[in-house]
Amino acid sequence: MTPYEEPAPSAPAHGAFITPGYKAGFALVVSLFFLWAIANNFNDILIRQFQKALDLNRAEAGLIQFIFYIGYFTMALPAGMVMRRFGYRAGILTGLGLYAVGALLFYPAAEIRVYAAFLGALFVLAAGAAFLETAANPYIVAFGNPSRAEQRLNLAQAFNGFGGFLAPIIGGIFIFSGIEHSKADIAAMAAAQQTAYRAAEAQMVQGPYLVLAAVVVLIAIAVAMVRLPRIDPPAATGAKRESLFSVLREPELLGAVIAQFFYIGAQVGVWSFFIDFVKEVTPTTPERTAAFLLSFSLALFMAGRFIGAALMHKIAATRLLLIFALAGIALAVIAALTGGWIAVGALTLSSFFMSIMFPTIFSLGLKGLGERAMLGAPLIVMAIIGGAVFPPLMGLISQWEGALQPVMLMPGACFAIVAIYAMRAHKAGIDAAGSAPVPTIH
CATH class of the missing domain: 1.20.1250.20 (MFS general substrate transporter like domains)
Known part of the structure; x- marks a missing residue:
């Protein structure tokens, strides 16, 4: 346990929405809800963008969601194991680290324009999001009076919804170039012109994902330093051994x-x-x-x-x-x-x-x-x-x-x-x- 990670008070201030001393930590955990909403809803933009940049059909583009949710599916239980062994802070930092690495991998993937490289980056990013989601939902309960836990979770849900609302706007402005050609127009291009067009469209994802990675790293630094409550795992029970x-x-x-x-x-x-x-x-x-x-x-x-x-x-x-x-x-x-x-x-x-x-x-x-x-x-x-x-x-x-x-x-x-x-x-x-x-x- 770090000096900044302390057991949550057994009896928070009566009716306290957030226990004094944990407001900064609470704000950071709430920001995680926003982060995984951005990751989830950027995919809807990528499906369209990669059809242009990588010459994919819809079935191939649909693999974006397949890989992303496979990442969620396979990493949820390992995330829980990490948190039971090392605590919620470790789980959150692991998730933020994976998220940042996945976002950074978009840069070389766009340079080489290989679909498998993008899918690999998405899997790593999704693994990070799975860690964040597995940690953040139950952790919200520890930040104040248990009777007001549902209110705290609803507030976090609002930021999740806000991230989902904002992601298509950000993607529409910074990932879509505004240059649109029909399939016939692209087919009529010279080979060099067609390659240049697709390369430019692929590189449109680099900037947004680099910025996203930078934001995630900053949040990770803050999480490593801020005071957070610690949740001790309950004693083993017959139900848990089932x-x-x-x-x-x-x-x-x-x-x-x-x-x-x-x-x-x-x-x-x-x-x-x-x-x-x-x-x-x-x-x-x-x-x-x-x-x-x-x-x-x-x-x-x-x-x-x-x-x-x-x-x-x-x-x-x-x-x-x-x-x-x-x-x-x-x-x-x-x-x-x-x-x-x-x-x-x-x-x-x-x-x-x-x-x-x-x-x-x-x-x-x-x-x-x-x-x-x-x-x-x-x-x-x-x-x-x-x-x-x-x-x-x-x-x-x-x-x-x-x-x-x-x-x-x-x-x-x-x-x-x-x-x-x-x-x-x-x-x-x-x-x-x-x-x-x-x-x-x-």
């Missing part, structure tokens, strides 16, 4: 894992191809405008979290989840089967109705598990592997169909799985109220 996957015999948890897999697949699929979708159904819309529309959609997502939380005071969480899932189905169908700005508007609005799905499914899945919640929670988090499966699949189907728009029926089918889960949970009388605070990944 097999990690044996808890899946609980039907509520198993249903939540399945629902979360399909929800994350839908969410990542929609956002990954949002810019391509806008360009397909409204061909004259510039890429930067499409990126700003994605940012607006993510602002609706952020607003939906606050509005949904307020509605849950009057509407059962299971019923509201069902309503939002049905709305998601309807909007996906409209996006797939209509055209023009009606289709764009439907896909944009779908983010609002996705907003409550992850935390609500998470809470419902843990309801009634008691101490075994520490076993169930990682399994629901690991269900984000759906984000690795659906984007490449959607890209591949769009190649077969020759169009992206009909593929938006696939997120609609995913929302249908969520709706079925919500109906069953509602009939079983399960409610998210009173469950533990939940992490926010997207």
